[in-house]
Amino acid sequence: MLNAIKSFLELLKGMWITFSQIFRGPQTYTYPEVKRPVRQRFKGRHVLKRYDNGLEKCIGCALCAAACPADAIFVEASENTDERRFSPGERYASTYEINMLRCIFCGYCEDACPTEAIILGDNYELSFTDRSQSIYTREKLLETVPPGGLPTPQQVEPGLFDRSIPMMEDPD
Numbered sequence: 001m002l003n004a005i006k007s008f009l010e011l012l013k014g015m016w017i018t019f020s021q022i023f024r025g026p027q028t029y030t031y032p033e034v035k036r037p038v039r040q041r042f043k044g045r046h047v048l049k050r051y052d053n054g055l056e057k058c059i060g061c062a063l064c065a066a067a068c069p070a071d072a073i074f075v076e077a078s079e080n081t082d083e084r085r086f087s088p089g090e091r092y093a094s095t096y097e098i099n100m101l102r103c104i105f106c107g108y109c110e111d112a113c114p115t116e117a118i119i120l121g122d123n124y125e126l127s128f129t130d131r132s133q134s135i136y137t138r139e140k141l142l143e144t145v146p147p148g149g150l151p152t153p154q155q156v157e158p159g160l161f162d163r164s165i166p167m168m169e170d171p172d
């Protein structure tokens with residue numbers, strides 16, 4: 001008899017827990033319509049940044065590639081000219097690739113970059129179905145041109161960017 005009462009009380013307790021949850025709001029998100037906010041220090045998909053005028057911050061120095069413990073970054077630099085200018089520096093990254101199958105999202109590339117050109121953003125939508133799609137190219141990583149800026153390459157006034165100046169100050 002005592003056991004029967006104990007079981008009944010346990011049953012009531014279980015039902016109470018179940019019914020008390022009915023009036024709580026949903027604990028899930030209707031992804032992909034609603035995206036879960038990420039923490040401030042979340043390290044998601046990389047973004048190659050631009051200056052306000054549209055020029056790319058990356059100067060093709062490959063320090064990020066040297067710092068990468070997973071050997072996930074490949075950089076090839078080319079010279080800027082006044083007719084075809086991509087960055088304020090002497091050179092720009094004509095090829096910039098990150099192999100997302102290798103990346104461990106440590107953020108060392110971000111730390112190593114002298115111009116704050118590469119950042120790990122808040123985008124976590126990194127799924128792909130083919131290995132070839134795991135290579136994120138410069139075109140894919142570059143952020144969109146800010147309002148008022150111009151796309152690269154830009155044609156600039158001859159001598160506007162003195163080659164003795166390795167990089168332009170971030171206007172921000």
Ligand code: SF4
Pocket residue numbers: 064067068069070071072073098102103104105106107108109110
């Ligand atoms: S986050 Fe780390 S592993 Fe990924 S590309 Fe940058 S340095 Fe390499």
Ligand code: SF4
Pocket residue numbers: 057058059060061062063064065075093112113114115116117118
């Ligand atoms: S992202 Fe930064 S560290 Fe990497 S090549 Fe460009 S400027 Fe150099």
